[in-house]
Amino acid sequence: MALINPKKKEVQLKLVYYGPGRGGKTSNLQYIYKKFQDRIKGKLTTIKTYGDRTLFFDFLPLDIGMVKGYHIKIQFYTVPGQVKYKATRRLVLRGVDGVIFVADSMALRRKMNIVSLKDLQENLATFDKSIFKIPLVLQYNKRDLAKEGIRLLPVETMENDLNKHLKVPSFDASALTGVNIVETMKKAISLTVASLQEKLELKG
Amino acid sequence: MANKNDDTLTSDVTNRLNDFFGTNSQSDTSPNDKSKAGSQEYLLTELNAILLSIEWEITDEILKGLSAEIERLKEICRDDKILFSFLQLHGSVGKYLSSKKVTAHPDSIKLLHSIYDGLEKVVKSPAMSKAEKRLVLTAEVNKFKALKKQILLSKKEASRRMTIKSSETLTPPAQDDKISAQESETKINSQDLAVIIEEIKKIIKAEFKALREELKLMNS
Numbered sequence: 001m002a003l004i005n006p007k008k009k010e011v012q013l014k015l016v017y018y019g020p021g022r023g024g025k026t027s028n029l030q031y032i033y034k035k036f037q038d039r040i041k042g043k044l045t046t047i048k049t050y051g052d053r054t055l056f057f058d059f060l061p062l063d064i065g066m067v068k069g070y071h072i073k074i075q076f077y078t079v080p081g082q083v084k085y086k087a088t089r090r091l092v093l094r095g096v097d098g099v100i101f102v103a104d105s106m107a108l109r110r111k112m113n114i115v116s117l118k119d120l121q122e123n124l125a126t127f128d129k130s131i132f133k134i135p136l137v138l139q140y141n142k143r144d145l146a147k148e149g150i151r152l153l154p155v156e157t158m159e160n161d162l163n164k165h166l167k168v169p170s171f172d173a174s175a176l177t178g179v180n181i182v183e184t185m186k187k188a189i190s191l192t193v194a195s196l197q198e199k200l201e202l203k204g
Numbered sequence: 205m206a207n208k209n210d211d212t213l214t215s216d217v218t219n220r221l222n223d224f225f226g227t228n229s230q231s232d233t234s235p236n237d238k239s240k241a242g243s244q245e246y247l248l249t250e251l252n253a254i255l256l257s258i259e260w261e262i263t264d265e266i267l268k269g270l271s272a273e274i275e276r277l278k279e280i281c282r283d284d285k286i287l288f289s290f291l292q293l294h295g296s297v298g299k300y301l302s303s304k305k306v307t308a309h310p311d312s313i314k315l316l317h318s319i320y321d322g323l324e325k326v327v328k329s330p331a332m333s334k335a336e337k338r339l340v341l342t343a344e345v346n347k348f349k350a351l352k353k354q355i356l357l358s359k360k361e362a363s364r365r366m367t368i369k370s371s372e373t374l375t376p377p378a379q380d381d382k383i384s385a386q387e388s389e390t391k392i393n394s395q396d397l398a399v400i401i402e403e404i405k406k407i408i409k410a411e412f413k414a415l416r417e418e419l420k421l422m423n424s
Contacts, residue, residue, distance in 0.1 A: 039224060067220050068213060108253045149249045182225050190217040197213050 002097045002196055010071045013192055014095055017058075017078040018120050019102035020112040024141040025078040027175035028102060029060050032076075032185060035178065057092050067193060074189060090123045098135035098192030099124075100184055103162060105142045105172075107151040110161065117162055135191035136168045139184045144174035248324060251277065251294075255320055258301070258313060267302045274298060285420065286337045290323040292417060293348055300355075309355050319344045345417065352410060359403060 003012040017025040033044040042061030058078040065072065079089040101120065103113040121131040140158050153161075155172055163170055169187050173180035254270045274295045281287035297316050301308050322344045326337045 036225065064220055064224050067216050072217075072220075106253055150253055151249075186218070186221045186225065189221060190214055193217045194214045 002192075002199070004070075004196070004199055008071070009069055010073065011193075011196065013072070013074045013097045013189075013196075015074055015076050015098045015100065015188055015192060016092055016096045017076065017100045017102055018089075018093075018116070019141075020104055020109060020116040023102045023104040023109070023113075023116075024175040025102045026058050028100070028139070028141075028181055028184070029058050029076055029078060031175055031178050031181045032062075033060060035182070064189070072193065076185075089119065090126060093120075093123050094127060096124075096127075096129070096134070097195070098137075098188050100137050100139060100188045101162070102139045102141050102175075103158060105140050105152045105158065106145065107153050110153055110157070113158070114161055132166065135188065135195045136166065137184055137188040137191065138163055138166070138168055138170035139173045139180070140170065141173050141175055143172045143179065144177050247277070247280065248320075248327060252320065252324075255316055258316065264302075267298060270298045271295070271302070286326060286334070286341055287323065289341055289417065289420060290319060290326070290344065293319050293344055294323075296348070296413065309351065309358075311351055311354070315347055315351055318347055349414065352414070356407065356410075363403065 002014070003010075005011075017028055019025055029044055033040060040060070041063055045059045058076075060076040062074045062076060063072075064074065077092050079092045099120065101117060103109075103117075117131075124131050124134060140153075140155060143152065146152050159170065169191070171180040171184045171187070173184060175181055251270075251273050254266060254273055258266055258270065274291050278288060278291045278295075281291060294316065297312055297319065301312060301316075304312075322340045326332060326340055
């Protein structure tokens with residue numbers, strides 16, 4: 001849940017990158033961090049405990065400055081995609097204000113995307129949050145693999161699989177080349193801040 | 205009214221984000237952008253996709269796919285001893301994963317990727333000499349051997365711990381319970397024996413396989 005400090009005129013948000021393992025959640029944050037390192041005051045912290053995979057989480061604090069008289073600070077997290085780490089995924093979702101679901105465009109990952117989205121829905125429900133109400137953005141990552149000859153799911157199929165009922169903003173992206181990585185983040189931030197409109201007015 | 209406020213807030217946030225990230229935040233081309241796949245590289249596409257899938261979840265379906273893909277590639281590459289050996293290595297790790305699944309040694313997945321990287325390097329470099337290719341293969345064979353050794357050591361350690369544990373739990377039988385105690389001891393011993401026999405079988409099998417691979421390498 002967003003921390004709003006009316007005295008300090010400060011808002012702290014928590015956004016989580018969610019999705020199947022090796023889908024590119026960490027790569028999203030790494031791209032942002034590398035590209036805007038000069039503007040990002042905090043550091044990207046990655047806790048790695050198992051080979052080169054993220055088994056706990058990545059954390060990136062981002063201070064975007066003033067909006068409507070409020071100082072907006074955002075904390076980005078990624079969650080581990082591996083099935084057996086469901087407990088950690090749930091923990092990272094505690095107090096989440098917005099979600100970026102990073103789906104893998106590889107044809108072989110179709111089922112995993114669906115499983116992971118279902119997992120998100122279940123985990124949000126444990127915190128009395130609905131996947132239909134929370135600010136959510138979908139990202140269809142790894143579109144660049146098409147030129148490598150790897151079979152990708154058509155965007156229409158991914159929309160049908162994942163976004164048919166949610167009807168949330170979605171982006172084709174590539175964390176490797178940076179296509180739509182910033183756009184995804186921007187959309188998620190603006191949706192999340194907009195969702196706080198009422199609270200900001202009441203406290204302001 | 206509320207919608208109007210929403211719109212102002214959204215546009216304020218958008219403006220702020222544009223200031224922060226720059227309006228032209230649209231993609232750029234990574235300097236590490238990979239070159240287009242050649243026909244040989246394309247040969248490995250499915251294998252690469254399967255290996256990535258294993259990263260997410262180890263399922264029977266994916267492992268069956270891996271085994272089938274390796275067999276398919278072996279058929280195609282049977283005249284190229286180096287490529288064939290790479291695929292054999294993949295096959296061995298794949299079989300190990302099939303039997304151990306999520307309990308498999310964490311480095312086995314890493315090894316699969318490492319073998320793939322070696323294979324891709326060889327496939328992508330037609331100008332590479334046979335000796336250089338052999339060097340790449342030998343490096344992977346050594347990694348394979350090191351992991352095998354590590355697995356065997358941890359197995360032995362686990363088996364040693366189990367033996368100590370079972371001997372600790374076997375308290376001297378009371379006179380009246382002599383028969384039932386003897387029975388349970390026999391039961392535990394036969395279980396242990398089965399585990400040990402299985403282990404020995406696996407070790408011998410693995411050793412023979414490694415030897416065969418080495419012989420093939422020496423002959424090639």
